[in-house]
Amino acid sequence: MSHLLPVTTILGCKNSMLREGLRHILSSTRFRLHAESLTHGEVALDETAQAGPLLFILDANLYPSGLAEGVWSLKQQYAQARIVVLSDSFNLEGMKAAFQSGADGYCLATTGCEALIKYLDLVMLGEVVFPSAAFLAAISTHGEEMDLSKEAPAIKVSSLQVASAPEGHDSPIRTLSSREAEILQCLMQGAPNKVIARKLDVAEATVKVHIKAILRKIRVANRTQAAMWAVNHLSSNSADASWVQSSDRLAIHSLR
Structure with missing residues (x-):
């Protein structure tokens, strides 16, 4: 071999x-x-x-x-x-x-x-x-x-590009819902499912469903890879980070 x-x-x-x-x-x-x-x-x-x-x-x-x-x-x-x-x-x-x-x-x-x-x-x-x-x-x-x-x-x-170029409008993260973006940021902080569920006031099973969707959308295999992906794509000066922040503002506005 x-x-x-x-x-x-x-x-x-x-x-x-x-x-x-x-x-x-x-x-x-x-x-x-x-x-x-x-x-x-x-x-x-x-x-x-x-x-x-x-x-x-x-x-x-x-x-x-x-x-x-x-x-x-x-x-x-x-x-x-x-x-x-x-x-x-x-x-x-x-x-x-x-x-x-x-x-x-x-x-x-x-x-x-x-x-x-x-x-x-x-x-x-x-x-x-x-x-x-x-x-x-x-x-x-x-x-x-x-x-x-x-x-x-x-x-x-495997198949995870650590060095990434700036994302355009077809960025995978733009397919995430505001809740999925919140959970991705929690994963970036190393929070376990139980902590995420308590923080967002949802069931732990719901968190698991969202994480499964996140992994599929950003094309990684596990939560650790998702965390590293987020570090590279959710930096404070990235277009994706701006999108997440705008998405959060829209979600808040819709609840008013």
């Missing part, structure tokens, strides 16, 4: 201890380390190295002032390569910028050895992975505070 092929792997680590730790973790896997490392943000690979699956594992600290630019530069030079960013701590804006520049994964440096291998396997299968618990904690304004220094499970995102 193609996903069992050896993967030429290039490490880009500023910290020598992290680099040696990754070498040890990957030593008995299909991720074959290339002789050269990306210590200064640049590496020259011969045609043999580029012929098969190619993976870059980047320490976010390698690009202290321009992680996104570093990812973009590598993607321009090696378009077929997969890129996974390792970060000491979770940074929502940093993760979004990395994905928008072409990264395929964003993991915490505290991730366990076996979990990291599984995440890398998912990336090589074409999935996008990121620490879902840390992500939900970062976007939640009402949820319980979480310890982001602990290992958080990663989720895979």
Whole structure:
């Protein structure tokens, strides 16, 4: 099977201890380390190295002032390569910028050895992975505070375009009702169904029906993907956000 092929792997680590730790973790896997490392943000690979699956594992600290630019530069030079960013701590804006520049994964440096291998396997299968618990904690304004220094499970995102261009009149969110838009914003805050039902004064079963409709309309598979989709489409300066706010005003006006 193609996903069992050896993967030429290039490490880009500023910290020598992290680099040696990754070498040890990957030593008995299909991720074959290339002789050269990306210590200064640049590496020259011969045609043999580029012929098969190619993976870059980047320490976010390698690009202290321009992680996104570093990812973009590598993607321009090696378009077929997969890129996974390792970060000491979770940074929502940093993760979004990395994905928008072409990264395929964003993991915490505290991730366990076996979990990291599984995440890398998912990336090589074409999935996008990121620490879902840390992500939900970062976007939640009402949820319980979480310890982001602990290992958080990663989720895979299939057919979800993290980097999105501005939406036009055919934007999926414009098909949502004002109530569905409210619930989507609750999902973006990490609220569970019970909390959403209490906040909107509706039955929990009704919330489930609305969420199912939301997932279908914005074309994602689960509530976590919906939350990340909302982060990218309901920013305060987006046209979609303006539409949601206008929709809410119309709904309020109709009740007067």
